[in-house]
Amino acid sequence: MKKVNIFVDCHVFDKGFQGTRTYIQGLYLELIKEKDKNFYFAAVNVENLKSIFGNHDNVFYLKYSSDSAIFRLLLEIPYLIKKHNIEYAHFQYRVPPIKLCKYIVTTHDVLFEDYPEFFPKLNRIQSYYTYKFSAKISEIVFTVSEYSKRQIQKHLKIKDVIITPNGIExxxxxxxxxxxxxxxxxxxxxxxxxxxxxxxxxxxxxxxxxxxxxxxxxxxxxxxxxxxxxxxxxxxxxxxxxxxxxxxxxxxxxxxxxxxxxxxxxxxxxxxxxxxxxxxxxxxxxxxxxxxxxxxxxxxxxxxxxxxxxxxxxxxxxxxxxxxxxxxxxxxxxxxxxxxxxxxxxxxxYNWKLSAAIFNKTLNKQKLTDSLP
Incomplete structure (x- = not known):
């Protein structure tokens, strides 16, 4: 059976501890146990990723040459997707505008819409348009809670949002x-x-x-x-x-x-x-x-x-x-x-096996849709 190649943007691992990092780490430590998929994890600090996910036959590490978000999204990720024949690429919040494969995006929240007083105006505007664009062009949209699902559907007008709840390591x-x-x-x-x-x-x-x-x-x-x-x-x-x-x-x-x-x-x-x-x-x-x-x-x-x-x-x-x-x-x-x-x-x-099962069910459904004439 041909393995599915999945790219995972792990740039958050180059920064401090935060929720999106917890999400990627917990979810993919479960998913990499499945040998019907190849996983390509990308970050500047590849050694850090290796210390977390380890060495496996189906796990590959790709090094970003820059920590610039613009360079990463506009140039580097599209290049890596094409080079490694990626079929699905998973991002947090924002996806590259140049689309060379199927996209999966996890939008954890749209709090800037419900609580604008806590976010700088420029950040709110930028987040709204990039989050909405990213969700619109993605084949799969995940979020982490019922609350976030309701608010994404309300503010970004995205109908099909799937909950992959956070788990506790x-x-x-x-x-x-x-x-x-x-x-x-x-x-x-x-x-x-x-x-x-x-x-x-x-x-x-x-x-x-x-x-x-x-x-x-x-x-x-x-x-x-x-x-x-x-x-x-x-x-x-x-x-x-x-x-x-x-x-x-x-x-x-x-x-x-x-x-x-x-x-x-x-x-x-x-x-x-x-x-x-x-x-x-x-x-x-x-x-x-x-x-x-x-x-x-x-x-x-x-x-x-x-x-x-x-x-x-x-x-x-x-x-x-x-x-x-x-x-x-x-x-x-x-x-x-x-x-x-x-x-x-x-x-x-709240366990990652549950979230991984939801991820696989959603991906399999998408693959079935992709295979239809």
Whole structure:
């Protein structure tokens, strides 16, 4: 049987940790187990890709010569698609305008349409037209949640959108020694008994809500506050609050950027409480990752996070400072005695085998359509 050649744009692996990277990694670690397909992974840092996906007879690594998005989309990817006889190419959000094979695009969200106040105007305009164009010319359009599917259909006018839900990597469920992990964190970072928030820096992520509560509740007297994530858009509210803080509070705030996956998960495991106050998400994977790692977790209940109905009293309205403060104090004082049940629900709902099965079913249906006269 002739193998199908699938190209995967992995340029996000050349950047910091983010949701699209998690999606590609989890999905394709499952898909590459199938030997009826060849996979061509492309990025600038090919060695990094090899360390993640490994060496397999059906996996090939292609090196981008530039990290320029324009050069990549206009010239380099079309060249690689033609050179390697690619039949299907999978992209996140944006596809090359020169189309030399069938396209698969995953549009994770269109939050800039529902929450324009959180995105620069030029970014909104550019995103709208490129996302819509990409979805229109693609044979297959995936997204990651019911919320995102509804909003893509509404704003981009794309009728056929398939959900491939994010999964939780098995490493998050692994057993670990909490005391040993915390000693390691203490030795490397000089912190203990800390609250953690893992997310990119954008106004919609609500870092300022966490910072303000950390100060007003005087949690700095007993805890550190750790932010893990890279910059996307500047959060002026956070900066204003931070500059008003006294030295004692600032000394208990730690910001870590461009961390490896291994360091990130170690920091997560060593934390006392995980916080996810984002106002708007296309999926919102960090809170369920932290629950999988057995960390007491509180989360915003808006947009796609509302699907996490097992969160119950650990939900809060991210626009309500008092409700957030009460929920934060509750989880600090009571932890989470029901975390085992939550972990079982997450294992059933959010796993990459399920998403890979949906991907294959959709691809097979498309291949059947392509073969018709």
């Amino acid at each position: 098995s490493v998050f469920f692994e057993d670990y020694n909490k005391d040993e992990t915390q000693r390691k964190i203490q030795d490397e970072y000089g912190i203990s008994n800390y609250l953690i928030f893992i997310s990119r820096w954008e106004p919609r992520k609500n870092h300022h809500l966490v910072l303000d509560a950390f100060n007003k509740l005087e949690l700095y007297k007993s805890h550190f506050l750790v932010f893990v994530g890279d910059d996307t858009f500047k959060n002026n509210q956070y900066e204003t609050i931070y500059q008003s803080l006294n030295y004692e509070v600032k000394q208990k705030i730690v910001i870590l950027k461009r961390l490896s996956f291994e360091k990130m998960i170690t920091l997560l495991r060593g934390s006392s409480v995980s916080i996810y106050p984002s106002i708007a998400e296309g999926f919102g994977i960090p809170p369920i990752e932290s629950i999988a790692a057995r960390i007491p977790t509180i989360s915003s209940n808006t947009t796609a996070m509302s699907d996490f109905d097992f969160m119950n009293q650990y939900f809060f309205n991210p626009s309500d400072e008092k409700e957030f403060a009460n929920t934060l104090q509750m989880v600090i004082n009571q932890k989470d005695s029901n975390i085992d049940n939550k972990i079982e629900i997450i294992k059933q709902r």
